[in-house]
Amino acid sequence: MKLGRYKKWELSGHILFIIMAFLAIIPFVLLIISSFSDEQAVVRNGYSFFPEKFSLTAYHYIFEQWEMIGGGYLVTIIVTCVGTFFGTTMAALIGWTLSRKHLPGRSMLLFIVTFTMMFHGGLTAQYIIYTQIFQLKNTILGLLIPNLMLNGYFIMTFRNYFEHSIPGTLIEAAKIDGASEIKTFFKIVLPISGPIIITIGLPLALMYWNDWTNGLYYLSHDSKLQSIQTILNNINENIKFLQSNDLGNAAAALSTAELPSTTIRMAMAVVGILPIILVFPFLQKWLVRGMTEGAVKE
Numbered sequence: 001m002k003l004g005r006y007k008k009w010e011l012s013g014h015i016l017f018i019i020m021a022f023l024a025i026i027p028f029v030l031l032i033i034s035s036f037s038d039e040q041a042v043v044r045n046g047y048s049f050f051p052e053k054f055s056l057t058a059y060h061y062i063f064e065q066w067e068m069i070g071g072g073y074l075v076t077i078i079v080t081c082v083g084t085f086f087g088t089t090m091a092a093l094i095g096w097t098l099s100r101k102h103l104p105g106r107s108m109l110l111f112i113v114t115f116t117m118m119f120h121g122g123l124t125a126q127y128i129i130y131t132q133i134f135q136l137k138n139t140i141l142g143l144l145i146p147n148l149m150l151n152g153y154f155i156m157t158f159r160n161y162f163e164h165s166i167p168g169t170l171i172e173a174a175k176i177d178g179a180s181e182i183k184t185f186f187k188i189v190l191p192i193s194g195p196i197i198i199t200i201g202l203p204l205a206l207m208y209w210n211d212w213t214n215g216l217y218y219l220s221h222d223s224k225l226q227s228i229q230t231i232l233n234n235i236n237e238n239i240k241f242l243q244s245n246d247l248g249n250a251a252a253a254l255s256t257a258e259l260p261s262t263t264i265r266m267a268m269a270v271v272g273i274l275p276i277i278l279v280f281p282f283l284q285k286w287l288v289r290g291m292t293e294g295a296v297k298e
Contacts, residue, residue, distance in 0.1 A: 028277075035059070035266035042262050058267035062235070069271070072228035079143045079227060080208040087149050087208075088201045092193070094150075095158025096185050099166075117152040127217060140225055142218030148207055154200050161196040162189065209276060232268040 030047055038053035045052060062069065097103060098110055120126075126146065136142040166189055174184045190197075215230030226234070 028273075031266055032270055035263055035270045037263055037266075039263050055263070058263040061264060062267055062271060065235070068231060069228065071224060072226055072231040073275070075140075075143070075225055076209060076227040076229070079140070080205055083144045083148060083208040084201055084205040086144075087151070087154070087204050088197060090150055091154040091200060092158050092190070092197070093185075094155045096162050096189065098155070098159040099162035100181075101163075113152045113155050117156070123217075130218065136218055138218070138220055138223050138225065143211070143214050143225065143227060146214050146218065148204070148211060148214070151204075154204070157200060158196060161193065165196075166192070206276070210272075229272055232272055236265060236268060 030049060033049055033051060034042060034047045035058055036054055036056065037048070037051035038055040039057065041052040094113075098106060098113070100106070103109075130142065130146055131137045134141075134145075136145065170188060171184060174188050179187070210229060212227065212229035212233045215226050216233070219225055219230065221234070
């Protein structure tokens with residue numbers, strides 16, 4: 001049997017990746033379908049791709065609080081954009097500095113960065129430093145700086161890329177032409193570093209978008225700076241609190257029992273991840289482009 005231009009191993013590879021892609025998509029499909037399912041049907045029959053009864057109750061409950069959720073989206077978008085830009089920029093600048101082999105004190109700086117990747121002072125010490133020394137409590141910086149803004153792994157990834165993937169002859173040519181280190185970095189190195197910028201930028205953006213712990217630690221419950229993930233987490237915690245306490249009021253208890261606690265978790269996940277799902281197809285071409293452009297061979 002002839003397979004045309006495809007060899008058997010190529011066809012097997014395509015089949016394998018199709019199966020893997022299908023397995024990756026299935027949970028998202030089930031998540032979305034479950035969020036539109038009736039609460040009682042889900043409790044009775046479990047999650048299903050073919051729900052017994054269609055319901056918008058979970059989304060109705062969430063969007064009753066749209067003013068708060070809309071503000072959370074705005075905060076999340078701002079934090080994600082600003083954090084990704086500055087986080088990637090600083091990691092690239094420090095990575096480029098550490099890639100210069102004749103940098104005075106380079107070994108000590110590499111040790112400091114590597115040390116932060118292996119050891120952590122603990123959450124208590126971190127909280128005290130950020131709230132009492134740097135005064136980040138209830139500020140936008142509390143969502144930007146802790147845990148996310150500067151990452152030793154990202155710095156070392158940039159450093160390794162600049163040291164091993166940027167042709168040394170290109171840097172030497174820039175020096176001969178009189179270019180300074182700053183000009184060499186911004187005019188020569190960055191334009192051909194698309195792959196590593198995309199490789200670091202996208203995960204960092206996802207980390208900022210999905211982060212809720214900084215909001216939990218550094219923002220008060222009534223703060224208007226809460227991100228969408230923090231707000232959705234608070235809604236979930238409020239529902240669990242109502243259901244786990246005896247309200248002493250029959251009408252209130254009945255109202256609480258009718259809350260779609262199971263499907264609302266699915267709906268909250270959809271609300272939190274939907275923007276990423278919608279935006280990623282537009283970013284994918286830049287990811288592919290970043291991986292294929294800017295390659296320079298010695």
